[in-house]
Amino acid sequence: MRMSTLHRVLFSCASNIKRHHAGLIQVRRFAYTHRKTPDTFLRGRNATTPQRTVLDVMANDKRHCVRCLSSSADDAKLRVKRVSIEGNIAVGKSTFARLLQSACPDWEVMTEPVSRWQNIESETSKDTEGQAQTTVSNLLQMMYQDPQRWSYTFQTYSCMSRLRTQLQPPPARLLGSKGTPVQVYERSVYSDRYIFALNMFELGCINPTEWAVYQDWHSLLVEEFGQQVELEGIIYLRATPEKCMERLVCRGRPEEEGVTLDYLNKLHVQHEKWLVEKSTEVHFEKLKLVRVLQLDASVEFKSDPEVQEQFITKVKNFFEAL
Numbered sequence: 610m611r612m613s614t615l616h617r618v619l620f621s622c623a624s625n626i627k628r629h630h631a632g633l634i635q636v637r638r639f640a641y642t643h644r645k646t647p648d649t650f651l652r653g654r655n656a657t658t659p660q661r662t663v664l665d666v667m668a669n670d671k672r673h674c675v676r677c678l679s680s681s682a683d684d685a686k687l688r689v690k691r692v693s694i695e696g697n698i699a700v701g702k703s704t705f706a707r708l709l710q711s712a713c714p715d716w717e718v719m720t721e722p723v724s725r726w727q728n729i730e731s732e733t734s735k736d737t738e739g740q741a742q743t744t745v746s747n748l749l750q751m752m753y754q755d756p757q758r759w760s761y762t763f764q765t766y767s768c769m770s771r772l773r774t775q776l777q778p779p780p781a782r783l784l785g786s787k788g789t790p791v792q793v794y795e796r797s798v799y800s801d802r803y804i805f806a807l808n809m810f811e812l813g814c815i816n817p818t819e820w821a822v823y824q825d826w827h828s829l830l831v832e833e834f835g836q837q838v839e840l841e842g843i844i845y846l847r848a849t850p851e852k853c854m855e856r857l858v859c860r861g862r863p864e865e866e867g868v869t870l871d872y873l874n875k876l877h878v879q880h881e882k883w884l885v886e887k888s889t890e891v892h893f894e895k896l897k898l899v900r901v902l903q904l905d906a907s908v909e910f911k912s913d914p915e916v917q918e919q920f921i922t923k924v925k926n927f928f929e930a931l
């Protein structure tokens with residue numbers, strides 16, 4: 610019962626997002642068809658979807674085509690590089706994201722929506738005057754306190770929020786920037802599946818049925834949104850689980866009090882398998898080929914401008930080469 614209700618919620622959310630972003634989907638798909646030859650495009654698995662209609666319309670209206678292609682905003686959209694920052698809990702992703710944003714204000718850097726997960730409002734009842742009563746629940750805390758009960762729910766919500774982030778259209782300032790326009794996300798729909806959900810399944814906190822259901826809708830969503838959620842690159846912040854534990858304790862987020870070194874070890878191994886050894890089975894062609902920049906996050910860069918400069922240079926070179 611719980612599963613089917615969640616499923617309905619998930620898919621009604623997905624269709625709302627699709628409706629909400631319908632205009633963007635048209636624009637992006639339009640751009641995509643110009644990157645590939647029409648032949649490649651028609652061979653794609655969605656050859657009968659609206660993509661083809663867009664292509665047909667464009668082929669029949671050369672004036673429209675030329676006008677769109679010559680627009681600098683469209684050119685910039687084609688150039689936008691989308692990159693995620695990946696790494697273990699408390700390795701320093703948000704800290705690094707803030708550093709990138711201050712060094713490169715033109716870029717769009719989006720952090721993980723942790724506070725959303727900590728504050729989920731639900732309407733529980735009406736008071737005597739008919740006013741709605743809302744309850745706020747902390748799903749992050751619920752997941753850590755009772756992972757068997759809440760991991761699947763957590764993964765549906767974390768994945769939806771990551772999808773929402775990755776579907777954000779690039780802001781005008783990004784499209785107007787002279788250098789390489791860049792969108793950076795803290796984690797992605799891919800780490801949601803290949804790090805956390807997989808780990809929870811391996812730990813027995815997500816049961817085989819839940820895992821099958823998760824993978825089914827995850828593949829459907831990623832394939833449906835196609836190029837809109839693809840990444841050009843991944844920055845992997847790497848440090849030992851011990852270093853992450855040290856930082857986690859130092860940060861003192863209350864929900865994470867029960868996080869053990871063993872859990873961080875397991876997440877570390879998942880990152881290594883996915884991003885270094887490439888032994889994790891991934892299901893999306895572009896992701897198999899994605900370029901990974903590995904940075905040594907054990908370096909204490911926060912108060913060292915020289916190290917910060919080195920990191921920024923490496924990242925800029927990486928983006929230029931994508």
Ligand SMILES: Nc1ncnc2c1ncn2[C@@H]1O[C@H](COP(=O)(O)OP(=O)(O)OP(=O)(O)O)[C@@H](O)[C@H]1O
Nearest residue numbers: 697698699700701702703704856860908909910911
């Ligand atoms: N390079 C660093 N040197 C020293 N301390 C750091 C460094 N990077 C991050 N920290 C500290 O470690 C703690 C965790 O950092 P941060 O919140 O950026 O991690 P995170 O990877 O974003 O965590 P999460 O996985 O929970 O999202 C913070 O207290 C931060 O100040």
Ligand SMILES: Nc1nc(=O)c2ncn([C@H]3C[C@H](O)[C@@H](CO)O3)c2[nH]1
Nearest residue numbers: 698721723763764767801805806865
């Ligand atoms: N189970 C689980 N699945 C996820 O997709 C996921 N993404 C992040 N987190 C946890 C790590 C930090 O405590 C905190 C902030 O990153 O949230 C997750 N936990």
